[in-house]
Amino acid sequence: MTLLSxxxxxxxxxxxxxxxxxxPATARKAGAIGLAALGFFATSQLDADEQLSISFLGYDLMLLWVDSTSKAFGYIFTLCAVAAFIFSWHEKRRAENTAALVYIGSALGVVFAGDMITWYVCWELMAIASTFLILARKTDKSLKAAQRYILVHLAGGLILLSGILLHIHFTDSIEFNALPKGEIGSWLILIGILINAAAVPFSSWLPDAYPESTVMGGVILSAYTTKTAVYTLIRGFPGWEILVAVGCVMAIYGIVYALLENDMRRILAYSIINQVGFMVCGVGIGTELAIAGVVAHAFCHIIYKALLWMSAGAVLFRTGKSKCTELGGLYKTMPLTMLLGTIGALAISGVPLTSGFVSKTLIVAAAEHQNYIWAWLVLEIASAGVFLHAGIKFPYFVFFNVDRGLRPKEAPKPMLIGMGLLVFLCIFLGCRPAPLYDILPFKDAIESTTFSAIYVDHFAHVVTMFQMLAFSALAFFVFLPWLKRTPTISIDFDWFYRKGAKLFYMAMDRSLNGLNRAADKYVIKTFLPALARFALQAPAALTAMALKPVWRAIDPDETRLAKRRDELLAQFTTGTFPIAYSAACILILLTLLILIGRATA
Amino acid sequence: MSETPEKPFVPDKPTVSRRFWLALWLTCGASVLLEFFVHRHEHFTTSESAFASATNGFGFYVALGFVACSGAILLAKGLGWFLKKKEDFYDDTP
Known part of the structure; x- marks a missing residue:
């Protein structure tokens, strides 16, 4: 056993x-970088099959459970954190650094969780900590977005929890392994995970919330929630064919919405859904090559997506703007940010010599090997579409397009260093993917691992990729007038709980409150007083009717007769009867009771 | 002191736009020509469907790139007619 093992x-x-x-601030910022680096070192020290468990309520909770998949996710989670904290050196707020570290820590907790209870606790901690990264922007919009974000995640968490409880109930085991097909618990767990993976139709929370976060928040958020969901899918649902369809829909949905979008960070948010679509599809294919491809793609995706969010963050930091209709021409004063961001854009597009090329290819090849022709075609179409929206649209509208007279300074040095680190990884892994392939599960399923095998022996693949990208670019510039940005937003599934909630409220207001009003008007204000009047006056009227012949016999004068009647009514109203009346009534009642008793005996 | 006029940045010149289009067309042309010199790996060799064999046809990726992207742009444009709303669309909601 070695240190931190x-x-x-x-x-x-x-x-x-x-x-x-x-x-204090400086020590805190340096400490965050140090902690992330220590996390990376601790991950590297973990041996496969290492376990650490504690006993809790009769269950053995496995806080640490290591295999090659969890270790690969551990590496990239901590590596991305190092770059993100370097990038965010400008961030002085105490709460944000802490929230980010707890968020990343709990994401690592999910990845290394050996049982479902540990997994669930870390999963919820992640949701709570990440909400603070959105709240930290401190705008009215971010506050509302954070509220919607946490509500969606709590709902997802409850669905997941109910699935986990059902699973534990039926299997009497809290182990977190591949789940049995066709059981309601498994399906609920799958839905809970897919909500975090931003799968259609549970996708809109992501582009709703992430773009409202802070500069640092966006970079951090882009990496963890969806990728822990991918990790849990690998662990619980490999080979579930429905995921192939779910992934394909996500890949296309992400592209179409990214094309409609005006906000640069929202474009990147939709592009996360598109990329996670590739991974979900890979998990659905479920072969060794597919799973290796999913882990490789998650690894590379976190790097270039964080890089893209960093370049967008640097632009937001310097200009305070994030809408394409307000940005443009920034290459003039932010050339380094432009260059670094564009390399991220090329990597996400899978341009040869970048990391996207060596990871996406594995998933597409796995689809081909399993003869998923339609899934393969969708993934190829989606690859072209990625270049369209993230590869060209994002850099073009932010850094080129129309010069809007913005002359911000170049991004601060720490931001450039953070981005530079990720750019290095994008290109290094694109040219020499062997170190990445080495840490993957089922690494033996990958045939081409060296530069010459990938780029020389399979030069035809490079050519076809080059063709696809060149003609995607051509389509972009041919249709450029149609892509002109408008200051608009697009209706997404969040319509159902944003407008829908209001409509629901109105419907409830009309129906239930209408029912209330009707009940108030007809029951409370009309029927009940009438009933009370009846209860009061009916016995009086009946008594008066019964006594009338007696009174008439005593005194036939009509005026006095009326007076006696009024007195009787008043006595009923106030409940004050002469004792003789009461005694007579009691006597009559008792006589009646005795008679009834004798008759029935 | 008079302000010196800002020096125009080179890529704003109209000639650059012409050169850019030329470069783009040349790149596309070069990518097509390159296919003559490489031996492409065959997809879906066990499948007998016409589509599966079409994926191995010359220029499949050229068509895929252009058609998929044009299709995505047209689809987004079409959906935009009823999905795009003004930025204050949700302002009256919680």
Whole structure:
């Protein structure tokens, strides 16, 4: 056993986050970078099959459970965190650094969780901590977006929890492995995970919330929630064919909405859904090559997506703007940000010599090997579409297009260093993917691992990719007038809970409150007083009717007769009867009772 | 002190636009020509459908790139007619 060989890396970040709260700004920022680096080191020290469990309520909770998949996710989660914290050196707020570290720590907790209870607790902690990264923007919009975000995730969490409880109930095991098909618990767990994976139609929370976060928040958020969902899919649902369809829909949906979008960070948010679509599809294919491809793609995706969010973040940081209709021509004063962001855009497009090329190819090849012709075609179409919206549209409308007279300064040095680190990884992994392939599960399923095998022996593949990208670019510029940005937003599935909630409220207001009003008007204000009057006056009227012949016999004068009647009514109203009346009534009642009793005996 | 007029940036010149289009067409042309010199790996060799064999045809990826992207743009444009709303669309909602 070596140093840190059985300490959950997530725990280091979460405990460290609490300590950092007490430190001054510079130490805190340096500490965050240090903790992320320590997390990376701790991940590297973990041996496969390493476990750490504690006993809780009769269950053995496995806080640490290591295999090659979890280790690969652990590496990239911590590596991305190092770059993100370097990039966010400008961020002085205590809460944001802490929230980010707890968020990343709990994401690592999910990845290294050996049982469903640990997994669920970390999953919910992730949702809570990430909400603070959206709230930290401190605008009215971000507050509302954060509210919607946490509500969606709590709902998803409850669905997941009900699935987990059903699963534990039926199997009497909290182990987190491939789940049985056709059981209601498995399906609920799948829905809970797919909500976090931003699968259609549970997708709109992502482009709703992420673009409202802070500059640092966007970079951090882009990496973890959806990728922990992909990880849990790999672990629980490999080979579930429905995921092939879900992934294909996500890949196309992401492209179409990214094309409609005006906000640069929302374009990138939709592009996350498109990319996670590739991964979900790969999990659905479920072969060794597909799973290796999914892990490789998640690894590379986190790098170039964080890089893209960083370049957009740097633009937002310097200009305070994020809409394409307000941006343009920034290459003039932010050339380095433009260059670094464009390399990220090329990597996400899968341009040869970048990381996207060596990872996406694996999933597409797996679809082909399994004869999923339609899925293969959709993935190829989606690959072309990625270049369209993220590869060209994003850099073109932000850094080129129309010069709007913006002359911001170049991004601060720490931002450039953070981006530079990721750019290096994008190109390094694109040219030499062997170190990445080495840490993958089922690495033996990958045939071409060296530069010459990928780019020389399979030069035809490079050519076809080059063709597809060149003609995608041609389509972009031919149809450029049609892509002119408008200051608009697009209706997405969040319409159902944003407008829908209002409509629901109105419908409830009309129906239930209408029912209330009707009940008030007809029952409370009309029927009940009438009933009360009847209850009061009916016995009086009946008594008067019965007494009338007696009174007439005593005194036939009509005026006095009327007076006696009024007196009787008044006595009924006030409940004050002469004792003789009461005694007579009691006597009559008792006589009646005795008679009835005798008759029935 | 008089302000010196801002020096125009090179890519704003109209000639650059012409050169850009030329470069784009040349790149596309070169990519098509390259296919003559490589031996492409065959897809879906076990499948007998016409589509599967079409994926191995010359220029399949050329068509795929252009048609898929044009299709995506047209689809987005079409959907935009009823999906795009003004930015204040949700302002009256929680």
């Amino acid at each position: 059985n300490i959950p890396p997530g725990l280091i970040l979460i405990l460290g986050a609490i300590v950092l709260l007490l430190l």
